Amino acid sequence: MEHKEKLKMMSIIFVIISLLICNCEEESHIIKFLPGYPAILPFTLETGYIGVGKLEEVELFYYFIESERDPAIDPLLLWLTGGPGCSAFSGLVFEIGPLTFNYSASYSSTDTPKFQLNPYSWTKVANIIFLDSPVGTxxxxxxxxxxxxxxxxxxxxxxxxxLRKWLTRHSKFKANHLYVSGDSYSGKIVPIVVQExxxxxxxxLVPKINIKGYxxxxxxxxxxxxTNGRPKYAHRISLISDELYKSARINCRGDFTNVEEANTSNTKCLESFQAMLxxxxxxxxPHVLEPKCVYLSPKPHKMTLTKDYIKQPCRPQLYMLSYEWANDIQVREALHIREGTVDYWVRCNHSLNTYTQNVRSTVDYHEGFKKQFLRALVYSGxxxxxxxxxxxxxxxxxxNLSVDIKWSPWFVDGQVAGYVTQYWSFPYRLTFSTVKGAGHTAPEYKPRESLAMIDRWLGLSPL
Incomplete structure (x- = not known):
């Protein structure tokens, strides 16, 4: 038997085994009600686990929300939040999902945090799988x-x-255009997944995945x-002086990579770099125009949340609502979280000491995509x-892509929403866009503009 035929046979066996060992009614659940939301959810939410690894020793948890427009033809997005170790729930409620916390509501120490609908959810135009990855997230x-x-x-x-197992269990979405998506540290992971x-x-291998881009x-x-872009950006927005930036560039010979890793014997370079730092x-x-806030413990004491507290402009305080919500017993029951698997949920698990960041760059992956019929959207606040x-x-x-459309403004309701550059190297296309006034990451700060951006891009329209 030829090598390709063996691979195909192994792939078919893989799917059959996956179906045999999966009791889908136990693995996934349609959620009608969520604590904190006062009515039946006006969208389709599914949660579940899928085991991966040789012995399925890793159980990946996901939230799946169908498009509110037309699930059958709208694209399918896999969403990965960065970190590594930040939960997809953060992306769901603070960035692109249909629910967001109601910060104007009054809270007592016994209240479950309250939700309201997000009018700028990306589920208005796409089906989205929010995946908690890697393990421990x-x-x-x-x-x-x-x-x-x-x-x-x-x-x-x-x-x-x-993805293969999820699509096997959700065969009605096999034909939908797939876009692997994510932000922050996922900038490294997404291209590797695309290559896989x-x-x-x-x-x-089956099922064949109808990938169209990322x-x-x-x-x-x-x-x-x-590393090299951060000093340039700080100078560009006047955080450091012309004199200091010029001195640092000369002393460090335009390369700050070894300095940030404390791997230089160049004293003048190190002094200039530390001054910039x-x-x-x-x-x-995360947003240079917002106040710098004190870091809050990931395991806070139960607190009384009042309108005055929520109106404080520090975002880490707003993030605390997600801790209160996700660690509530009723919430875990509603989401069908398996008992005894996660002691305390955190928005971003910064203690993943068993995780190795072993990829310094994924630029070579993007370089390889230039030969593929793929579309890429890269945006930044x-x-x-x-x-x-x-x-x-x-x-x-x-x-070294050709520039199809030079740096140009794009608009929402007659106002500049950012600046876009279109690159191409047939058959590959890459769109880069800034989102004006947004921070890290863009949809959290500018949801209306971000929805307009993704809607136009997915619809093959100019931004």
């Missing part, structure tokens, strides 16, 4: 201690396995481009100093 868990050891490559392979899908399709928001893609760190990096748009432009330039 959100409600995803491992059945053994060794299952918690993961890295960028392994995580991406597990996500591809998850392309490889699987080439090797005729979406990256405020992405960390290349460590070197990230001090000036940059006194502002709020222009007030984000954490992963600034300048860093993103640094690695896009490395692709």
């Amino acid at each position: 959100g409600f995803s868990y491992g059945t053994t201690a060794d299952a918690y050891y993961s890295d960028d490559i392994l995580q991406s392979q597990y996500i591809y396995e998850f 899908i392309l490889n699987g399709n080439k090797n005729k 979406i990256l928001g405020n992405p960390k893609t290349s460590d070197d481009a990230f 001090h000036l940059r760190n006194v502002v709020n990096e 222009d007030q984000d100093a954490a992963i600034p748009y300048v860093s993103t432009l640094e690695w896009i330039k490395q692709l």
Whole structure:
């Protein structure tokens, strides 16, 4: 039997085994009511687990929300929140999902945080799978201690396995256009997942995934481009002086990568870099125009949330509502969370000490995509100093793409919503866009403009 035929046979066996071991009624649940929302949910929400790995020792938890427009023909987005270790629920309620917390409501120490509908949800135009990945993120868990050891490559392979199993169980979405999507650290993971899908399709693994492209928001893609772009951005928005930036560029010979890793013997370079770092760190990096806030413990004491408290402008305080909600017993029952699997839910698990960040750059993946019929949307909030748009432009330039549409404004309701550049290298196309006034990440700060952007892009219209 030829190699390709063996792969195809193994793929068919994989699907059959997946179906045999899966009791789909137990694995996924349609949620009609959620604590904190006062009525039947006006959209279709499904939650569930899918086991991945050789022995399915990693159980990945997901939220799936059908498009509110036309689920049968609207695209399917897989959404990965960054970190690594940030729950997809953060992307759901703080960025692009149909629910958001009601910050104007009054709260007591016994209240469940309240939801309201998000009029700018991306589910207005797409079906979205919000996936808790890697293992140890959100409600995803491992059945053994060794299952918690993961890295960028392994995580991406597990996500591809998850997709194959999910589409096998949701066959009505096999024909929908798929876009692998995510933000922040997922800028590294998304391209690897895309390559896994392309490889699987080439090797005729089933189900064949109808991938059409990928979406990256405020992405960390290349460590070197990230590091070199931050001082340039800080200078561009007047966080550091002309004199200091010029001195740093000369002393460090235009390369800050070794400095940030404390791997330089160049004293003048190090002094200049530390001076820039001090000036940059006194502002709020996720959004330079918002106040810098005190970090809140991931395991806070039960608190009384009042209107005055919620009206405080510090976003970490607003994030506390997600902790209160996701750790409520009634909420876990409503979501069908398996008992004893996750002791305490956190929005971003910064203690993933069993996770290895082993990919410094995914620029080579993007380079390889230039031979594929793929579309890419890369966007950044222009007030984000954490992963600034300048860093993103640094690695896009490395692709040596032709410019189809030069840097131009795009509009929402007659106002400039950002600036867009269209690149191409047939058959590949990449759209880069800033979102004016947005931070890290764009939909959280500018939901209306972000919905307009994704709606136009998915609809093949100019921004």
